[in-house]
Amino acid sequence: MVGLNPAQKRAVEHQNGPLLVLAGAGSGKTRVITQRMVRMMERGVPASTIVALTFTNKAAAEMGERVAKLLGKNKAGAKGLTISTFHSFGLHVLTREKRAQNQAFTIFDQGDALGTVKEILRNIDAGKRFDVPAIMSRISNAKNAFLLPEELPDDGVDPYNEITKIVYPRYQAALRTYSAYDFDDLVCEVVRVWQSRPDVLARWQEKVRYLLVDEYQDTNRAQLMMLRLLAEPHRNICVVGDDDQAIYGWRGADVRNILEFEEHFTGAEVVKLEQNYRSKQAILDVANAVIGKRVGVRHKKHLFSERVGDEKITVASAPTPEAEASYVVREISRWIRDEKKQPRDLSVLYRSNSQAKLIEESLRSEGIAYRIVGGQQFFERKEVKDVLSYLKLALNRSDEISLRRIMNYPARGIGDTSVERLALHAQAKGWTLWQGIERVDAFDDISEPARQGCKQLERIVGDLRRKILVEQVRASEVASFLCQQIGLRQEIDSSSPTPQAAAKRWGNVEGLMGTLTRREAKVGTEQANDLANFLHALTLDFGKEEDAEPNAVTLSTLHGAKGLEFEIVYLIGCEEGFLPHARTLEDRATDAPALPDDGSNSAKAADIEEERRLFYVGVTRARDFLTLSRCKNRAMRGKPVPRTPSRFLMDLPPERIVEIEVRDEPTMGTKAGLEKANALLAMLEGLGQ
Numbered sequence: 001m002v003g004l005n006p007a008q009k010r011a012v013e014h015q016n017g018p019l020l021v022l023a024g025a026g027s028g029k030t031r032v033i034t035q036r037m038v039r040m041m042e043r044g045v046p047a048s049t050i051v052a053l054t055f056t057n058k059a060a061a062e063m064g065e066r067v068a069k070l071l072g073k074n075k076a077g078a079k080g081l082t083i084s085t086f087h088s089f090g091l092h093v094l095t096r097e098k099r100a101q102n103q104a105f106t107i108f109d110q111g112d113a114l115g116t117v118k119e120i121l122r123n124i125d126a127g128k129r130f131d132v133p134a135i136m137s138r139i140s141n142a143k144n145a146f147l148l149p150e151e152l153p154d155d156g157v158d159p160y161n162e163i164t165k166i167v168y169p170r171y172q173a174a175l176r177t178y179s180a181y182d183f184d185d186l187v188c189e190v191v192r193v194w195q196s197r198p199d200v201l202a203r204w205q206e207k208v209r210y211l212l213v214d215e216y217q218d219t220n221r222a223q224l225m226m227l228r229l230l231a232e233p234h235r236n237i238c239v240v241g242d243d244d245q246a247i248y249g250w251r252g253a254d255v256r257n258i259l260e261f262e263e264h265f266t267g268a269e270v271v272k273l274e275q276n277y278r279s280k281q282a283i284l285d286v287a288n289a290v291i292g293k294r295v296g297v298r299h300k301k302h303l304f305s306e307r308v309g310d311e312k313i314t315v316a317s318a319p320t321p322e323a324e325a326s327y328v329v330r331e332i333s334r335w336i337r338d339e340k341k342q343p344r345d346l347s348v349l350y351r352s353n354s355q356a357k358l359i360e361e362s363l364r365s366e367g368i369a370y371r372i373v374g375g376q377q378f379f380e381r382k383e384v385k386d387v388l389s390y391l392k393l394a395l396n397r398s399d400e401i402s403l404r405r406i407m408n409y410p411a412r413g414i415g416d417t418s419v420e421r422l423a424l425h426a427q428a429k430g431w432t433l434w435q436g437i438e439r440v441d442a443f444d445d446i447s448e449p450a451r452q453g454c455k456q457l458e459r460i461v462g463d464l465r466r467k468i469l470v471e472q473v474r475a476s477e478v479a480s481f482l483c484q485q486i487g488l489r490q491e492i493d494s495s496s497p498t499p500q501a502a503a504k505r506w507g508n509v510e511g512l513m514g515t516l517t518r519r520e521a522k523v524g525t526e527q528a529n530d531l532a533n534f535l536h537a538l539t540l541d542f543g544k545e546e547d548a549e550p551n552a553v554t555l556s557t558l559h560g561a562k563g564l565e566f567e568i569v570y571l572i573g574c575e576e577g578f579l580p581h582a583r584t585l586e587d588r589a590t591d592a593p594a595l596p597d598d599g600s601n602s603a604k605a606a607d608i609e610e611e612r613r614l615f616y617v618g619v620t621r622a623r624d625f626l627t628l629s630r631c632k633n634r635a636m637r638g639k640p641v642p643r644t645p646s647r648f649l650m651d652l653p654p655e656r657i658v659e660i661e662v663r664d665e666p667t668m669g670t671k672a673g674l675e676k677a678n679a680l681l682a683m684l685e686g687l688g689q
């Protein structure tokens with residue numbers, strides 16, 4: 001119980017009943033959660049009855065590390081303790097319940113979900129008129145708000161509302177046919193199961209006696225329903241959060257959950273924390289100034305820090321994005337080389353993933369190790385998805401998205417026409433597409449090559465099933481068997497333009513094998529044999545960087561950096577259009593996804609408030625040093641466009657900041673680079689910049 005102030009102690013010692021810790025950034029909320037878990041176990045609460053939930057894999061992993069550290073030698077006492085994301089917990093519940101009913105299922109990642117929506121749009125002849133991700137995010141928001149298709153508001157004006165009302169029920173029907181769940185279902189479906197099966201709910205209520213939730217301000221309605229159901233009999237629910245850090249409204253999070261906690265869980269004890277232990281006072285002053293300008297103050301907080309220090313916050317203005325990146329990376333290498341900082345003490349944060357590219361390139365050319373938080377790219381690579389699709393299909397033959405993906409890959413004579421004919425026949429008979437393939441001989445308009453192709457596919461998938469279900473072969477072996485069977489190496493070699501391209505693509509397949517093998521080594525054979533669990537977890541674990549170099553500079557979006565802290569932080573791209581993001585500035589008539597869409601100014605103002613909170617989240621990640629950078633010009637479609645500094649920079653207290661001008665130093669140091677830069681400068685001067 002060392003290292004806790006009296007308020008924190010009160011929260012840690014609090015035993016039964018609902019508890020809310022509402023406090024600003026860096027005030028030790030996560031510390032309270034972790035110490036509380038340890039304290040409960042010390043008091044004899046069985047670890048297996050405690051479940052702590054948060055949002056990202058990274059945050060869950062960090063919480064786990066903090067608990068392990070606190071327990072030290074007593075680590076064994078934590079056996080059975082659950083610290084996970086809402087999604088993984090939902091998956092855990094679903095896996096148990098569906099297995100009990102002997103139902104195989106697939107988890108759709110974002111790509112699969114988008115593919116399904118696209119297919120539906122094509123079927124209703126609305127193919128090209130709509131932005132697929134925009135529809136998908138409407139559906140996702142509806143699910144997060146636990147709304148059925150017929151419950152969507154009917155405004156009769158917004159075409160995206162209209163089309164979502166049409167697509168959403170079909171999308172749900174398609175998932176059911178494919179025995180698939182998307183990420184949102186991992187929570188929604190659990191709620192549905194628990195609501196409809198009191199016996200199942202009672203079993204989980206019996207098992208989970210203590211609930212703890214970090215970052216509670218970002219929970220959505222479906223998650224609240226899940227928590228309420230689970231906590232109903234014992235009401236041992238402890239949530240911590242900060243309404244000023246609510247940054248997932250665009251994805252359906254509802255800040256009212258934290259503001260109305262005392263109504264949802266009556267008799268709750270409320271603890272407020274006021275001391276910030278993370279940041280130097282100068283950083284806190286900047287943070288307080290920005291968040292102090294928010295409209296509609298909800299819970300006023302008076303954060304103070306005893307960590308004095310006169311270092312000012314740097315606001316750096318660069319002529320171009322290249323100059324900004326090379327400035328940031330020069331500074332990073334100075335910290336590491338001259339100040340002997342560790343790469344892991346440093347972080348570069350940005351609003352959108354696309355902003356990372358230049359920083360990445362510069363870090364790479366300087367030979368500085370970095371890692372990107374939440375990068376989903378690896379499992380989205382084509383070769384990886386191809387292999388995984390075969391495995392998913394083998395486990396769940398209703399998974400039509402995976403089936404369509406590999407039906408004729410590598411080519412086996414089943415052309416598009418045959419696929420469509422088969423799909424129509426199957427539909428007419430009420431079969432799945434896979435059943436259509438199995439009974440291909442029943443149809444006389446399928447060409448002989450396609451018929452042979454179907455038989456071949458049936459054989460391959462049958463072999464895979466035997467290996468997995470009967471012989472219980474490990475996932476990595478199943479995957480390598482598959483590659484041999486379908487001749488993937490040869491296929492890649494013959495379809496790549498150059499040997500280098502082929503090597504790179506095959507490298508992705510080997511990368512997947514490596515991941516599979518490493519995971520098997522880690523989780524042990526028992527679970528490794530359970531390929532379904534394995535694949536599900538793989539889909540959910542994207543961004544879990546078990547392979548990442550631990551001592552590396554962290555690159556992250558502001559959303560991904562929630563809850564983390566670094567000694568030195570660079571927040572780049574502090575410009576109108578990035579922060580606040582353009583999406584929140586534009587007129588949101590058509591393509592704006594995921595926002596309460598009445599098109600009114602108040603909704604827009606609310607979005608900008610969310611961007612302000614995001615800025616606050618970014619600033620409060622820094623412990624000792626903070627730099628905010630921006631560009632004066634950015635090339636848009638080949639032309640330099642002048643950029644306006646972020647409005648949030650205007651709110652900073654002048655006495656706490658130093659402004660610097662970054663000179664344009666072409667990173668490559670080559671003559672060509674210099675010429676390019678000079679030409680650009682000349683052009684800018686011409687524009688009167």
Ligand SMILES: Nc1ncnc2c1ncn2[C@@H]1O[C@H](COP(=O)(O)OP(=O)(O)OP(=O)(O)O)[C@@H](O)[C@H]1O
Nearest residue numbers: 003004005024025026027028029030031277278563
């Ligand atoms: N009583 C304390 N004494 C010393 N250090 C503390 C104390 N409480 C918290 N800290 C430290 O302060 C830092 C911030 O704590 P923590 O991450 O728990 O804050 P938080 O409220 O969860 O922040 P965020 O809102 O960003 O999630 C951590 O490094 C933590 O170890």
Ligand SMILES: [Mg+2]
Nearest residue numbers: 029030214563
């Ligand atoms: Mg925290």
